[in-house]
């Protein structure tokens with residue numbers, strides 16, 4: 001029997017990358033999974049992938065920065081798939097550029113997706129989970145939230161904000177038996193990482209391959225992490241095996257960060 005048999009989870013950013021890997025793993029382990037993303041085609045593909053593996057999923061294309069859209073997604077998930085008690089907040093965006101050229105609009109959109117989006121999803125799922133006797137919420141932060149990122153200050157600040165939000169929400173929701181944690185990946189093999197190195201290569205006057213190789217050279221384990229490996233830590237934190245873990249941010253980074 002899977003770890004999430006009989007449970008319903010909402011996964012944002014589920015059109016690809018880490019969000020998709022989390023959705024697939026939770027479904028493989030018995031959860032009914034509501035997958036949501038602004039990328040409508042990708043999120044439907046994730047639903048089809050889960051269904052083809054014998055799992056149960058429903059796709060809800062939506063913008064995570066809209067409170068009413070998030071409320072509709074969680075309500076529809078509960079209506080179609082059963083009581084919602086688990087969530088993974090994985091939607092995120094990142095751009096690289098000189099600090100002095102970071103625009104007000106760029107700052108606002110990063111904060112809206114990466115920080116407000118987590119807040120909106122957490123609050124809506126927590127309302128349901130509290131009413132159902134408990135649950136678990138996990139956000140994908142980043143090791144970028146632990147330190148400085150001179151060419152993506154908005155991103156690093158948003159991810160530090162996610163760690164802070166997780167701590168506050170965990171304390172606020174503990175009495176309702178809702179656990180809240182963050183996972184901080186290092187360098188993950190996803191489209192986001194490829195895009196980052198295309199942008200950094202321009203800034204540094206090197207090729208995207210050189211930019212990528214420079215970053216990998218800094219990782220003690222000597223390689224990037226797969227979305228499936230990140231999903232394993234997310235699933236652990238959502239599972240009963242993590243029943244006493246809340247308000248934590250766990251690095252999954254091959255030794256890149258230690259705090």
Ligand SMILES: NC(=O)c1ccc[n+]([C@@H]2O[C@H](COP(=O)([O-])OP(=O)(O)OC[C@H]3O[C@@H](n4cnc5c(N)ncnc54)[C@H](O)[C@@H]3O)[C@@H](O)[C@H]2O)c1
Nearest residue numbers: 013015017018038063064090091092142185187188190192
């Ligand atoms: N790739 C990495 O190296 C890395 C490292 C640390 C943390 N992360 C974080 O992991 C999470 C997943 O990233 P990924 O690497 O899988 O990249 P990804 O680009 O594959 O996934 C991000 C998803 O978020 C979705 N999204 C963007 N804006 C949205 C919006 N307004 N509403 C709903 N969905 C929206 C995108 O469509 C995309 O499917 C992100 O929060 C990212 O910041 C990634």
